[in-house]
Amino acid sequence: MRSILPCVGCANCCRSKSSFCRHAASEDAMTPAISIGLGGIAGWRVLQRTEARQIEITAKDAMIQRATGYFRENLTASTTAEDLVGDYRMLQVALGAHGLDGDLANKAFIRKVLESDLGDRSSLVNRLGDKRYLKLAQQFQTRDKAATREDMTQAYIQQQFQKRVGQSDESYRLALNARNELQTFATRASSDRTMWFEVLGNKPLRRVFEGAFGFSPSMGGLSVDRQVEEFTKASERVLGSSSFAKLGTAETVDKLITRFLALSQAQTNTGSNRYSAALSLLTR
Structure with missing residues (x-):
């Protein structure tokens, strides 16, 4: 069953479960990948x-x-x-x-x-x-x-x-999606709190924020209000703001995605030296 919010202020079960579709799977197999080479x-x-x-x-x-x-x-x-x-x-x-x-x-x-x-x-x-x-x-x-x-x-x-x-590279797909989503968020009249609830419910977008903030998926076990609190605090600390008017700017989006990609790359590599090298990119 899909998760349904009883009201705009509650997102306890924001994540929807994806169904497997044989048609979609066969089409994906025919879809040519775009490889960047880096x-x-x-x-x-x-x-x-x-x-x-x-x-x-x-x-x-x-x-x-x-x-x-x-x-x-x-x-x-x-x-x-x-x-x-x-x-x-x-x-x-x-x-x-x-x-x-x-x-x-x-x-x-x-x-x-x-x-x-x-x-x-x-x-x-x-x-x-x-x-x-x-x-x-x-x-x-x-x-x-x-x-x-x-x-x-x-x-x-x-x-x-x-x-x-x-x-x-799935991380690039997530980054592209996050960039496009946040650009639309910046123009909306909804409250920041409401939009943070939406981030929690939008699995691809949530993954970018979780990755950039260094959050574990176990964060989802907390109450939704606590999750919103932790996400907004991390956003203030890492990005300098928890307001989507600021988060949707090109500069802040780039900062979010750069951090997400650097930490994602670090997790796929082995050895502390590689991890430190990836982290060093964030301070340049």
């Missing part, structure tokens, strides 16, 4: 320089063009939630655009998400800790389907690019 911070800098070109190449991939072309042609104002979940090719793009590929087999659940009352705080989609579901429902329910088609297909291409990067 690891850690050095590879991240190369990835940043080549990202625009790599996304352009990804968008031109025949498999992705077929998927996005089909989605553009078939998502219309008359498309219902039942229609969408009943069409695997459309659902693949809609979920893939939000990084929710693991839910391809969970059609009944996704239909409930898409049909949720956005204005009712007690509705399913508003009680889910992972707000990617809310974004999915918001986009689907908008009357401007032309905008939805464009937004979802572009997001799908971006997610496919990230997936291909992740096949070579």
Whole structure:
């Protein structure tokens, strides 16, 4: 069962369990990986320089063009939630655009998400800790389907690019996702506390913060209020602020990701000298 928040101030069970989908697994096997050739911070800098070109190449991939072309042609104002979940090719793009590929087999659940009352705080989609579901429902329910088609297909291409990067180095995929997520957080009117709850519920984003702060996954065993307290204190200490208006700036995002990648690289290496070398990068 997925975790549902009883209210905006509680995120005890923010993490959703991913379902295994044989279709998705077979497609991943066919997806060409993007290899940078370097690891850690050095590879991240190369990835940043080549990202625009790599996304352009990804968008031109025949498999992705077929998927996005089909989605553009078939998502219309008359498309219902039942229609969408009943069409695997459309659902693949809609979920893939939000990084929710693991839910391809969970059609009944996704239909409930898409049909949720956005204005009712007690509705399913508003009680889910992972707000990617809310974004999915918001986009689907908008009357401007032309905008939805464009937004979802572009997001799908971006997610496919990230997936291909992740096949070579999962830490880079997490870093790309965190950068994009935090840029949107910085423009929102929600309280910082509310957005910290969302970080706890967004597993990929949470992993970057945990890694950068040196937190163990066992942190999840604490009460949610205590987790928020620990994350905000660590953010103040490591990043200089716990406000997402500051955390979403290019400078702070880079600081977060640099620290995350340096510590991730240190954990994959052996020997204290390598660990010290990685840590030294953080002070430069």
